[in-house]
Amino acid sequence: MTNTNSTKTIAVYGATGHTGGYLLAELRRRELTPVLVGRDADRLRTAATAADLADADIRVASLDDHDALVAAFRDADVVISSLPAYVDHGEAVLSAAIDADAHYTDLSGEQLFVRRVFEDYSARAEAAGITLVPAVTDSNLPGDLLGHLTSRRVDGAAEITISHHSRSGGDGSRGSAETVLASVDWFREGGWHYADSGWQTGRPPVAELRYPTEQPRPASKFPLTPVLTIPRHSAVSSVTGLLPTEFHEGLKKLTADVVAALPATPDPASDLHYDLVVDAEGSGKSVRGVLSGLDSYRDSALMAVEAAVRLAENTTKPGALAAAEAFDATDFLDALAPHGITWRIEEL
Structure with missing residues (x-):
């Protein structure tokens, strides 16, 4: 990973939604200042203000601009993807995270998307030394x-x-x-x-x-x-x-x-x-x-942040992993x- 400091950088795509608010609140509680990425800078600033994250780094990148997404994620240790309908929108953030050399987790709940993560992206992530842990939700x-x-x-x-x-x-x-x-x-x-x-x-x-x-x-x-x-x-x-x-x-x-x-x-x-x-x-x-x-919603966000913080420690093997492959089940x-x-x- 590019960030070798003790303080890790976590980027969030989808911070302006209901669950995104819980993600930002938990990152603030942990005294982590996130990078907020999305297509609307004003909405991102509003979300940051609501979470009392005045120093949040705001970066604009839409899902249809791969290069902008990669640039936005470039110095992040981990990307958290918080989206509706991952089956339609999820691969853009996932692909950009890998190309930006950032570990990745998300709050997806769709079998069709999660199977794509394992079948289509695991080898690519493993070659890049990146770990992907999809489907981090309350269920x-x-x-x-x-x-x-x-x-x-x-x-x-x-x-x-x-x-x-x-x-x-x-x-x-x-x-x-x-x-x-x-x-x-x-x-x-x-x-x-x-x-x-x-x-x-x-x-x-x-x-x-x-x-x-x-x-x-x-x-x-x-x-x-x-x-x-x-x-x-x-x-x-x-x-x-x-x-x-x-x-x-x-x-x-x-x-x-x-x-x-x-x-x-x-x-x-x-x-x-x-x-x-x-x-x-x-x-x-x-x-x-x-x-x-x-x-x-709150608990899914808490779990996603916990997963991201653990991924940022850089101790998990690369590739697409189930939660129990990436983390100690009891400890988590x-x-x-x-x-x-x-x-x-x-x-x-």
């Missing part, structure tokens, strides 16, 4: 880390299911809806699950979810990204993402007009507490991992405790 990062930990508590290849329970009932920001809309058919169809040593489409038989403190609920397959990452590092026979069936019913009504009418930020009255649940079964033994958090999860994010593993 995907703990899903991967808990998948790593729970699969080792059962004998043989584990059968893993991952589910996310939001007490808000799935109500979120316009950006989240834009992300789903960009790949809405993929979300409606359930995406990939892992079985028989490969990724498959179609719907495996699933009857119900068993969330903590709740009665069982009907469930449907959902394309969570740990389906792609857990088999990279853990012995598993299957990995399936699930959400309550009523969420899929809402997807049937999702259109561009519906998304445009949504508020930019979640309803302040919404209860944004959530549980991310990973169930692992093997040889007659069942183990459950649960991460519980306060706000999916424990580091979230000061923010009110808790986790546990229990036998069922």
Whole structure:
């Protein structure tokens, strides 16, 4: 990396959104002054002022200008990409980060994009000595880390299911809806699950979810990204993402007009507490991992900054890595405790 000082430089693309505000607040809390990159200097200055980052370095670069993006990221140790619809927009920031010699992480949640990261960019990053850790969100990062930990508590290849329970009932920001809309058919169809040593489409038989403190609920397959990452590092026979069936019913009504009418930020009255649940079964033994958090948007930002700070230490092997390949799972999860994010593993 180009920055050899003890203070590391973290660039943020997408700082003006709802989650971007949480990213900047956490960087300020850590006394890190970020580089803010985007297409609108005035909006970037407004975001910096709101986060009390008067000394933030503002750089203008649009997603369709690769050279400008590379120049903006050139002296950064790590780039955090915070965007809606990575499947449409994510590769521009990813490619520029590699060419700028900067490690990279993002808050993506789209299987189609994350698979591209591993298949199309890993070798390029490895050749450049760069580490890419995509899909750092409240569901995907703990899903991967808990998948790593729970699969080792059962004998043989584990059968893993991952589910996310939001007490808000799935109500979120316009950006989240834009992300789903960009790949809405993929979300409606359930995406990939892992079985028989490969990724498959179609719907495996699933009857119900068993969330903590709740009665069982009907469930449907959902394309969570740990389906792609857990088999990279853990012995598993299957990995399936699930959400309550009523969420899929809402997807049937999702259109561009519906998304445009949504508020930019979640309803302040919404209860944004959530549980991310990973169930692992093997040889007659069942183990459950649960991460519980306060706000999916805030917590995803906290996790992304934690990942970026660790990547800036330059101790991780290059290439595209799952979270559990890049970081010690227990140590990373424990580091979230000061923010009110808790986790546990229990036998069922």
